[in-house]
Amino acid sequence: MNISDRLVALRREMECENIDIYIVPTDDYHQSEYVGEFFKCRQFISGFTGSAGIAAVTLDKAGLWTDGRYFIQAEHELSGSGITLYRSGEPGVDTLDEFLEKELPEGGVIGFDGRTAGVNTGKRFAMAAIKKNGTVSYRKDLIGRIWADRPGLPEEKVWLLEEKYSGESCTSKLERVRQKMKESSADVHLLSSLDDIAWLLNIRGGDIAYCPLVLSYLLLFEDHAELFADADKFPENVREELGKNNVILKPYDGIYAAVSSLPSGITILIDPERVNYTLYKSIPEGTGIIEKENPEVMMKCMKNDIEISNIRNAHIKDAVAHTRFMYWLKTAFAADGQCADSVIKDPQSAAPFTEISVSDKLEAFRAEEEGYLGASFAPISAFGSHGAIVHYSASPASDAVLTKGKMLLTDTGGHYREGSTDITRTVALGEISTKEKEDFTLVARAMLRLMNTVFLHGCSGANLDCIAREVFWKERVNFNHGTGHGVGYLLNVHESPVNFRWKEGTTPAPALERNMIISDEPGIYIEGSHGIRLENILLVCEDGENEYGRFMHFEPLTYVPIDLDALLPERMTAAERNMLNCYHSEVYKNVSPYLNEKERIWLKQYTRPV
Numbered sequence: 353m354n355i356s357d358r359l360v361a362l363r364r365e366m367e368c369e370n371i372d373i374y375i376v377p378t379d380d381y382h383q384s385e386y387v388g389e390f391f392k393c394r395q396f397i398s399g400f401t402g403s404a405g406i407a408a409v410t411l412d413k414a415g416l417w418t419d420g421r422y423f424i425q426a427e428h429e430l431s432g433s434g435i436t437l438y439r440s441g442e443p444g445v446d447t448l449d450e451f452l453e454k455e456l457p458e459g460g461v462i463g464f465d466g467r468t469a470g471v472n473t474g475k476r477f478a479m480a481a482i483k484k485n486g487t488v489s490y491r492k493d494l495i496g497r498i499w500a501d502r503p504g505l506p507e508e509k510v511w512l513l514e515e516k517y518s519g520e521s522c523t524s525k526l527e528r529v530r531q532k533m534k535e536s537s538a539d540v541h542l543l544s545s546l547d548d549i550a551w552l553l554n555i556r557g558g559d560i561a562y563c564p565l566v567l568s569y570l571l572l573f574e575d576h577a578e579l580f581a582d583a584d585k586f587p588e589n590v591r592e593e594l595g596k597n598n599v600i601l602k603p604y605d606g607i608y609a610a611v612s613s614l615p616s617g618i619t620i621l622i623d624p625e626r627v628n629y630t631l632y633k634s635i636p637e638g639t640g641i642i643e644k645e646n647p648e649v650m651m652k653c654m655k656n657d658i659e660i661s662n663i664r665n666a667h668i669k670d671a672v673a674h675t676r677f678m679y680w681l682k683t684a685f686a687a688d689g690q691c692a693d694s695v696i697k698d699p700q701s702a703a704p705f706t707e708i709s710v711s712d713k714l715e716a717f718r719a720e721e722e723g724y725l726g727a728s729f730a731p732i733s734a735f736g737s738h739g740a741i742v743h744y745s746a747s748p749a750s751d752a753v754l755t756k757g758k759m760l761l762t763d764t765g766g767h768y769r770e771g772s773t774d775i776t777r778t779v780a781l782g783e784i785s786t787k788e789k790e791d792f793t794l795v796a797r798a799m800l801r802l803m804n805t806v807f808l809h810g811c812s813g814a815n816l817d818c819i820a821r822e823v824f825w826k827e828r829v830n831f832n833h834g835t836g837h838g839v840g841y842l843l844n845v846h847e848s849p850v851n852f853r854w855k856e857g858t859t860p861a862p863a864l865e866r867n868m869i870i871s872d873e874p875g876i877y878i879e880g881s882h883g884i885r886l887e888n889i890l891l892v893c894e895d896g897e898n899e900y901g902r903f904m905h906f907e908p909l910t911y912v913p914i915d916l917d918a919l920l921p922e923r924m925t926a927a928e929r930n931m932l933n934c935y936h937s938e939v940y941k942n943v944s945p946y947l948n949e950k951e952r953i954w955l956k957q958y959t960r961p962v
Contacts, residue, residue: 353498355399355433361498362397363411371463371489373456375448375477376407380560381467382546382567383626385846386729388560389503393468393495400429402743407435408448410455417448420832421742424879441832452480459485466490466630471622471643472858474629490629505604508558510566510586512593513842515554517769519658522554522597525651530574532647538621541646542611543570545626547843548648553579553599555590556842562729564767564842569607569631576600580607608634623649625859645849645859652840653850655867659841660891662770663869664909667889669724670766670773671911671939672946673717678779678913679947679954680717681710681760685781696754696781705754707733707746711762718766728765728772728845735760739778739883742833742875756782759792759918761883771841775910776873776887780918791876792884792918798823798874799886800931802835802852802906806895809902812861813852813870820874821854829876836871839889864904868892872906886914908935911942913958921962933961 353361366374376398380391386403394400398407398416402425405418414435418426426437439445446454456462462481466474469490478488496502515521529552533541543549546565550556557566568581576598583601586594591601602610611634614620619640622632626646635641655663684705685696696705703709711733718724734744735752739761746752754760758781765774778792802820813836818825820835838850850870851861864870870892875885888910895903913936921929936959944952 355397355435358397358498359409359414359434362409362494365494365497366409366411366463369463369489369492369494370461371492371494372410372460372486373452373462374409374494375462375464375469376409376495377464377468377473378403378405379468379470379628381628382544382569383470383628384546384560384563384565385844386560386563388506388567390505391468393465393493393499396499397495398430398435399433400426400435401745402426406448408451413455415448415451423832424741425743449476449480452477453483456480456484456486461487461489463489463492463494465493465495466633467493467628469629471624471627471629471632474632490633505567505582506559507582507585510555510557510581510590512590513554513556516658517662517842518554519656519662522552522593525552525554525648526572526577526597528651529572529647533572533574533621536621536642536644537619538642539574539618540614541570541572541621542627542631543572543646543648544628544631545623545646545648547840547847548626548646548652549579550843551652551841552648553594553597555594557585562727563844564725565844567604569604571607571610578602578610580604580610607631611635614639649849650862652843653838653847653862653868654865655841655869657867659771660867663841663891666723666766666768666770667773667909667911668942668946669721669768669770670718670775671943673721673766674714674764674775674777674912675939675943675955676947676951677710677714677717678777678915678958679951680713681705681779681781682958683954694756696756706751707735707738707754707760708748708751710754710760711746711764714762714764721766721768723769725767725769725842728767728774732761732763732776734762734883736882737880739885740877740879740881741883742877754781757784758782759784759788759882759884761885763885763887765845767842769842772839772843772845773910774839774845774871774887774889775912776875776885777912777915778884778886778918779915784918786920788882788884789918789920790923791878791882792915793920793923794823794827794829795874795876795884795886796914796919796932797924797928799872799888800928800935802872802874803888803890803908803935804906804931806903806905807864808900809904810863811904812863813850814854814856814861816864817852817854820852820872824874824876831875831877833875835874836890839869839871864892866892866894866904869909908938911939913939913955916958916960916962919962924962929962936960
């Protein structure tokens with residue numbers, strides 16, 4: 353079925369169930385950022401493949417809401433589908449709540465699969481229905497009814513993350529969380545967020561692409577825990593380790609009955625941002641509900657010293673792979689006899705370089721590093737005008753051939769036993785325009801200024817984001833995404849709630865604490881021409897304390913050169929040039945010992961002072 357046929361089929365089911373508006377979120381049953389193939393209902397009904405968005409379908413209209421990262425992509429993918437793109441946050445654009453108020457008839461019904469909506473989202477839909485004296489229907493998966501060839505749930509095996517990598521035993525983590533439960537007077541703690549469960553139990557899996565997590569729920573009691581997951585995925589050694597901590601395995605879909613049958617009079621701790629609406633509505637009446645952020649959230653954001661030591665090693669490995677990739681790409685382009693027709697070709701196979709082929713090559717360099725487990729998110733390899741699509745994903749249909757005089761943007765990362773990485777570099781392929789160099793220099797200045805910031809303890813990313821954006825705002829330009837996000841340790845590469853974001857969301861960013869890890873990735877995007885983003889991962893460090901307070905600074909974990917071929921040093925201040933030179937000195941010191949002679953000579957040239 354094409355998208356139009358799918359909408360017809362969905363509307364037929366809506367009429368059978370007397371549903372006036374059916375909402376399809378992006379989420380799985382665990383409010384994950386990335387979802388497995390089984391859960392891609394919003395993609396199925398809309399054709400939009402981005403990782404963020406929500407669709408709403410009435411009997412005669414359909415809309416999709418997404419943020420600024422995906423405007424260009426969504427416009428292209430929704431073309432001809434009959435679905436209207438609503439650009440979230442743009443002036444004059446109805447929010448989903450405003451759409452519901454306009455489109456829901458008096459006494460109407462809003463339908464959605466409550467397992468795919470968080471507690472607060474479900475409550476919003478319920479309030480929207482109440483305003484029209486209507487109701488919600490949250491127990492019907494209408495997409496599942498019409499998705500004939502829906503993929504099955506994954507069957508990847510679970511494995512243990514040894515303490516030499518995690519830095520803390522499961523026993524210790526359980527004790528810390530139970531102490532937080534006592535402080536909140538909670539008898540039981542319901543966990544649905546996959547990264548929180550994986551962190552707490554020191555388990556990893558492969559149930560979601562790019563996220564080494566296990567589809568599961570957890571009920572944590574004072575003296576035991578019940579883990580709801582597919583038991584067939586748990587090898588004997590994992591079962592034994594869980595058993596040592598009195599963690600009992602139960603069927604994955606048994607969580608709803610277990611919650612419904614909790615004894616009356618108890619108090620349950622849930623995170624409304626990380627528990628689905630159906631689970632919430634399953635809690636028996638008379639149960640005390642404490643709605644607050646999971647204690648695991650901040651615990652896992654503040655890495656321990658063993659994790660930090662491991663993460664530094666992971667980033668060195670990643671830097672070696674990425675630097676070797678840059679050397680390979682630059683020298684292949686510059687080789688005698690190449691590019692006579694403006695097309696960059698592999699010097700060995702003579703096949704044209706494309707977005708996908710060079711991305712595969714970068715992945716191959718990473719795979720040569722010891723302990724490499726795979727990509728930490730879907731790689732972005734965007735040439736020329738594709739770079740202006742913030743979350744572009746090359747496909748066989750869009751796979752651009754690399755040619756002279758344009759830039760290649762790669763936003764990629766890897767999971768290693770020692771941790772996870774995320775890096776963006778934009779490189780010039782030959783001589784690029786002055787405008788592109790000006791924009792590249794602007795982005796480099798912003799990234800360097802934020803990376804070198806010293807700040808008082810208590811500042812959050814919301815306080816510091818303007819340090820990166822200031823150089824953009826002075827030029828009266830901006831970028832429609834956050835400047836940075838937290839990074840998990842072999843969990844989610846985008847780890848909330850740590851961020852650099854000048855606009856506070858529904859949950860304010862926490863203060864930046866020692867051993868938090870955050871990305872620094874400003875960018876500029878010129879539709880139809882080019883996109884530039886540079887990203888380093890930063891470690892939050894103590895800087896010292898005096899009569900003025902306790903100061904903090906950042907340490908870069910990423911050590912990959914910034915392309916001097918695309919830079920205009922004369923557009924930088926002396927202080928900014930010094931920042932770049934100091935950074936490049938560290939790049940050479942950290943990476944060069946792992947390169948061969950030709951690669952070291954190249955790196956020396958590409959980290960020269962400016």
